[in-house]
Amino acid sequence: MENRYACAPEHVAGMRTAELRERFLVENLFTDGEVNFTYSHHDRVILAGAVPAEGAQLELPTPEALHAEHLFDNREAGIINIGADAEVTVDGQTYTVAHKGLLYVGRGTRSVTFSAPGRFYLYSAPAHTEYPTTLVGPDEGNVLELGEQETSNKRTLRQLLFNGDVKSCQVMMGVTTLAPGSMWNTMPAHTHDRRMEAYLYFDVADEARVIHLMGEPSETRHLVVANEQAVISPSWSVHSGVGTKAYSFIWAMAGENQKFDDMDPAPVTSME
Ligand SMILES: O=C(O)C(=O)C[C@H](O)C(=O)CO
Numbered sequence: 154m155e156n157r158y159a160c161a162p163e164h165v166a167g168m169r170t171a172e173l174r175e176r177f178l179v180e181n182l183f184t185d186g187e188v189n190f191t192y193s194h195h196d197r198v199i200l201a202g203a204v205p206a207e208g209a210q211l212e213l214p215t216p217e218a219l220h221a222e223h224l225f226d227n228r229e230a231g232i233i234n235i236g237a238d239a240e241v242t243v244d245g246q247t248y249t250v251a252h253k254g255l256l257y258v259g260r261g262t263r264s265v266t267f268s269a270p271g272r273f274y275l276y277s278a279p280a281h282t283e284y285p286t287t288l289v290g291p292d293e294g295n296v297l298e299l300g301e302q303e304t305s306n307k308r309t310l311r312q313l314l315f316n317g318d319v320k321s322c323q324v325m326m327g328v329t330t331l332a333p334g335s336m337w338n339t340m341p342a343h344t345h346d347r348r349m350e351a352y353l354y355f356d357v358a359d360e361a362r363v364i365h366l367m368g369e370p371s372e373t374r375h376l377v378v379a380n381e382q383a384v385i386s387p388s389w390s391v392h393s394g395v396g397t398k399a400y401s402f403i404w405a406m407a408g409e410n411q412k413f414d415d416m417d418p419a420p421v422t423s424m425e
Pocket residue numbers: 299308310329338339340345350392404413416
């Protein structure tokens with residue numbers, strides 16, 4: 154498991170491209186037949202990618218660095234499938250997770266197994282209590298239509314796990330999809346000093362990139378992001394992006410509260 158220590162804004166101001174990428178960009182989560190983990194010390198979240206091989210089951214291992222018998226001994230997770238509909242088995246119970254659907258896996262779970270043709274992204278945070286493992290379809294939850302074509306930010310935001318019917322201790326998670334011809338996500342931008350956030354960009358065309366904006370609103374930096382790469386966004390950082398073509402991303406948050414609207418706005422005219 155890759156380890157990423159937390160960074161303060163004053164450290165980031167002096168970083169060059171390579172160091173910014175090393176600290177905040179997670180480039181290689183998805184490898185055929187493997188599970189890859191990255192541990193961020195921002196709110197102690199784990200990001201993982203699991204790609205089961207055709208005809209084989211892929212078991213979610215427990216990274217040694219957790220010093221736990223099972224990954225879910227002290228944690229919960231949201232798992233979103235960015236591949237074709239596929240099965241996930243949790244403690245002997247099998248769920249079919251649709252493309253862009255979510256499976257919430259609660260604390261106390263002992264085993265999770267993935268099947269092809271899924272391509273699974275997992276976001277996990279510490280959990281204080283057990284909530285039931287629950288399947289959420291891609292069109293369930295709360296759907297928000299945001300932005301305008303005029304400002305190139307027309308997009309559909311699906312809140313799949315957001316302090317609604319499906320309970321979680323910390324994790325809030327969903328999928329945002331840009332309309333064709335729209336490029337900007339989360340502009341006007343915001344921060345939320347009570348929660349960290351991570352983005353996984355996907356459905357990014359091979360020849361396209363997303364320019365992800367990060368940093369304090371008055372001291373922005375950028376990361377050039379390719380398909381299926383993730384960005385760790387500290388609570389003090391804006392997280393916004395512009396693609397060279399439309400794309401989707403999974404946003405996931407953990408921290409002090411589960412109030413989606415608890416944001417500190419960073420108006421466009423205030424950014425530097
Ligand atoms: O398109 C958007 O806007 C988003 O997806 C915003 C994220 O959900 C977010 O930043 C929530 O805090």
